[in-house]
Amino acid sequence: MTARVPAKVNVQLAVGGLRPDGFHGLANVFLAVGLYDEVTASPAGAPGVRLTVSGRDTRHVPLDDGNLAARAARLLAERHGRAPDVALHIAKDIPVAGGMAGGSADAAGALLACDALWGTRTPQSELRALAAELGSDVPFSLVGGAALGQGRGELLTPLEVGGTFHWVFAIADGGLSTPSVYRECDRLRVAAGTGADADSVPEPRPSQPLLDALRTGDAAALAASLTNDLQAAAVSLRPSLTDTLTTGSSAGALAALVSGSGPTCAFLAADAESAEAVAAALNASGHCRTARTTTAPAPGATLL
Numbered sequence: 001m002t003a004r005v006p007a008k009v010n011v012q013l014a015v016g017g018l019r020p021d022g023f024h025g026l027a028n029v030f031l032a033v034g035l036y037d038e039v040t041a042s043p044a045g046a047p048g049v050r051l052t053v054s055g056r057d058t059r060h061v062p063l064d065d066g067n068l069a070a071r072a073a074r075l076l077a078e079r080h081g082r083a084p085d086v087a088l089h090i091a092k093d094i095p096v097a098g099g100m101a102g103g104s105a106d107a108a109g110a111l112l113a114c115d116a117l118w119g120t121r122t123p124q125s126e127l128r129a130l131a132a133e134l135g136s137d138v139p140f141s142l143v144g145g146a147a148l149g150q151g152r153g154e155l156l157t158p159l160e161v162g163g164t165f166h167w168v169f170a171i172a173d174g175g176l177s178t179p180s181v182y183r184e185c186d187r188l189r190v191a192a193g194t195g196a197d198a199d200s201v202p203e204p205r206p207s208q209p210l211l212d213a214l215r216t217g218d219a220a221a222l223a224a225s226l227t228n229d230l231q232a233a234a235v236s237l238r239p240s241l242t243d244t245l246t247t248g249s250s251a252g253a254l255a256a257l258v259s260g261s262g263p264t265c266a267f268l269a270a271d272a273e274s275a276e277a278v279a280a281a282l283n284a285s286g287h288c289r290t291a292r293t294t295t296a297p298a299p300g301a302t303l304l
């Protein structure tokens, strides 16, 4: 059983105060984009989760129980009171620790593929609850398209998207740790004198112009309303991202922003031709490992 799962970009990431549980309240507008990992679940013939990985960047993917796909398989098995006997293979195309929810995609793919392999017929609502236990981004990897994530990002409201958007992603050498980027965001807030807790930071709210731009498929309007509250923190930890963002903007992107916690940079283009020009400029610049073009929205986790 093979599940194909998309990467994401956050077209709005409004970060509220640090909660007592260590998470931040969010208004997180997710958009699934056409870069995919594939997770295949096969009978293992023995108890346990066996994991193999192929594709890009696989050196940095853990092969032990810490892998999110392996954790997903174990969690699903536990909920159904059965032994996790599965061989999982991840064909990786989403950058690792890149701010595009690659590990979350693999967790969502493993839930779907194992559920089909084991015939456990888990209801969609239960799969979503298991996804939320695995990570804040995992429920969105299941549903795809576009959605507003509230709470820590796991409480989803689907959003309408009225057209196809053209994107370029500049993939960096090396990743950034998501907890470190949130910590840096808090540090910058404290250093600026505003404080970082929920009493000091305004309640994050979705932007109506942004939701309208998604609904009408208006790339120029979307470009004007893209925001990421983690961008300053990602740039503070990796100052060279400024050069990457500037390179894409100078090559004609409608807008440039850091994808989620970074270090991948995302560029919205007017059309496919402009996206190719932006990618060519980024590839020639040496300011990223590689630049790739794709479109959005993409469907959520799907069994092939």
Ligand SMILES: C[C@](O)(CO)[C@H](O)COP(=O)(O)OP(=O)(O)OC[C@H]1O[C@@H](n2ccc(N)nc2=O)[C@H](O)[C@@H]1O
Pocket: 010, 013, 022, 023, 024, 025, 026, 028, 099, 101, 104, 134, 135, 136, 137, 138, 151, 152, 153, 178, 179, 182, 260, 261
């Ligand atoms: C940056 C985003 O990718 C934007 O979609 C997500 O907020 C991160 O989601 P994720 O990688 O699924 O994160 P999780 O595995 O749930 O949490 C990892 C760590 O990130 C931080 N974290 C995550 C989500 C959130 N709303 N607030 C946080 O502060 C916490 O330190 C947490 O311990």
Ligand SMILES: Nc1ncnc2c1ncn2[C@@H]1O[C@H](COP(=O)(O)OP(=O)(O)OP(=O)(O)O)[C@@H](O)[C@H]1O
Pocket: 060, 061, 062, 066, 067, 068, 069, 090, 095, 096, 097, 098, 099, 100, 101, 102, 103, 104, 106, 107, 137, 175, 176, 178, 260, 261, 262
């Ligand atoms: N299946 C997996 N693929 C990649 N990384 C994984 C996986 N499982 C666990 N990890 C660990 O999680 C870390 C973050 O990886 P991931 O690719 O999910 O980051 P990310 O895309 O920045 O996440 P997000 O955008 O959700 O914050 C990696 O450095 C790795 O140690």
